[in-house]
Amino acid sequence: MDAVWECQAVPQPSEPAGTGSATTAGAAHRLAPGAARQHTVRDHNLGLVLGKVVDAPTPVSRADIAAATGLTRSTVSSLVEVLVAADLVAEVGPERRAGGGAGRPGIGLVASRRRVAGLGLELNVDYVAACVLDLAGEVRHRTVVPRDLRGTSPARAVAGLARMAVSAVDAAEAEGLTVAGAAVALPGLVHAPDGMLRLAPNLGWRDVDVLGLLSREPSLEAMAVRGALVVDNEANLAALGELDDARGRAEVEGSRYTFLYVSGEIGVGAGIVIDGSIFRGGHGWGGEIGHLPVDPDGPPCRCGSRGCLEQYAGREAVLRAAELSSLPELVEAATDGRERVLGALTDAGRALGIAVASVVNVVDVSTVVLGGLYAELAEWLVPAVEAEIGGRVLAQAWAPVTIRVCSLGGDAAILGAAGSVVRSVVQQPAYLLRA
Numbered sequence: 067m068d069a070v071w072e073c074q075a076v077p078q079p080s081e082p083a084g085t086g087s088a089t090t091a092g093a094a095h096r097l098a099p100g101a102a103r104q105h106t107v108r109d110h111n112l113g114l115v116l117g118k119v120v121d122a123p124t125p126v127s128r129a130d131i132a133a134a135t136g137l138t139r140s141t142v143s144s145l146v147e148v149l150v151a152a153d154l155v156a157e158v159g160p161e162r163r164a165g166g167g168a169g170r171p172g173i174g175l176v177a178s179r180r181r182v183a184g185l186g187l188e189l190n191v192d193y194v195a196a197c198v199l200d201l202a203g204e205v206r207h208r209t210v211v212p213r214d215l216r217g218t219s220p221a222r223a224v225a226g227l228a229r230m231a232v233s234a235v236d237a238a239e240a241e242g243l244t245v246a247g248a249a250v251a252l253p254g255l256v257h258a259p260d261g262m263l264r265l266a267p268n269l270g271w272r273d274v275d276v277l278g279l280l281s282r283e284p285s286l287e288a289m290a291v292r293g294a295l296v297v298d299n300e301a302n303l304a305a306l307g308e309l310d311d312a313r314g315r316a317e318v319e320g321s322r323y324t325f326l327y328v329s330g331e332i333g334v335g336a337g338i339v340i341d342g343s344i345f346r347g348g349h350g351w352g353g354e355i356g357h358l359p360v361d362p363d364g365p366p367c368r369c370g371s372r373g374c375l376e377q378y379a380g381r382e383a384v385l386r387a388a389e390l391s392s393l394p395e396l397v398e399a400a401t402d403g404r405e406r407v408l409g410a411l412t413d414a415g416r417a418l419g420i421a422v423a424s425v426v427n428v429v430d431v432s433t434v435v436l437g438g439l440y441a442e443l444a445e446w447l448v449p450a451v452e453a454e455i456g457g458r459v460l461a462q463a464w465a466p467v468t469i470r471v472c473s474l475g476g477d478a479a480i481l482g483a484a485g486s487v488v489r490s491v492v493q494q495p496a497y498l499l500r501a
């Protein structure tokens with residue numbers, strides 16, 4: 067998913083060129099070649115303008131967009147007119163410009179919250195979740211249901227997620243929103259092109275056709291048919307959630323943000339983001355940090371190997387070492403300074419640090435973001451993680467690793483999933499306008 071703000075404006079041809087060809091799917095292929103080219107360029111520029119509105123932290127003017135894109139004022143005005151008519155962009159103001167100088171106050175443009183939304187879904191080892199995000203990035207609906215799915219058949223578990231998805235779509239439609247699509251976060255090796263969950267060790271699932279099972283629900287089937295229902299690894303989508311959040315914080319430029327997102331739940335996963343894009347590896351199966359060996363002779367892992375990180379820093383391993391049964395108990399006992407619990411967290415942090423340092427040495431990232439369980443336990447984990455990184459990362463003296471705590475909590479994956487749908491609408495609003 068390339069960042070829209072990296073796109074360049076394409077001058078709109080004033081007349082059909084006669085030799086152009088359509089490069090996008092949809093209705094364009096039915097037009098004469100020249101008109102098709104004009105259509106394609108206009109579609110591209112519609113996305114560019116919408117992206118400038120959506121990504122701006124405050125209302126932007128048409129003149130701001132023209133200056134930022136290189137498009138002419140009249141082209142921007144005509145594109146904005148289309149986006150306002152489609153209720154993807156809303157006008158606010160008039161507002162006085164900063165400094166209160168002379169001249170007509172500008173009308174500000176913001177993302178409309180009334181027309182379109184993205185649906186994020188998550189099926190994890192012991193919970194299912196859904197959220198609806200509108201074009202302005204506001205959460206309009208959220209459901210998280212604890213449900214231990216170990217021992218549940220894939221068909222039954224996915225049917226439960228499908229029902230949750232339908233409820234979320236109904237809730238969005240009740241507010242007048244069209245759900246443009248859905249992205250599903252799954253724990254394990256996900257093959258996105260055919261919608262298959264190849265392996266989820268903690269669920270004991272292999273080769274589950276998640277997309278096919280979800281498509282048994284007619285409304286989701288309609289989404290799947292138009293390519294708007296996709297599946298991905300939960301840590302990858304959580305990393306996209308962190309990326310969106312970073313853009314909102316404006317602490318880092320989204321297109322430059324390079325980081326390792328480590329997601330701790332029962333399983334441990336990672337998303338590697340290089341210059342604002344997920345690094346997926348050859349099949350989309352990269353980032354399985356939970357199965358990096360911490361001790362080759364360690365305890366057996368659900369994956370069939372031994373001594374994997376999950377056996378030291380997965381939620382159940384940490385609770386077992388602390389002799390407790392729930393995360394709230396763990397946090398409370400750690401806050402009270404119980405020695406056994408602090409020791410268990412230090413051991414988990416050490417294992418996590420060993421694995422993280424290995425990844426940092428291989429992929430050269432200078433920011434590590436702790437998410438899920440690790441965000442809640444950061445206070446007790448980070449010292450040991452830092453100590454391991456300090457002793458093991460070769461480049462530490464020149465590019466010291468910063469550890470951040472993800473502020474999205476357990477919602478990072480559903481927010482990233484829903485945000486990825488919203489982002490695809492922003493990149494190609496023309497598809498929605500033709501629907």
Ligand SMILES: [Zn+2]
Pocket residue numbers: 356357367368369370371372374376
């Ligand atoms: Zn393993």
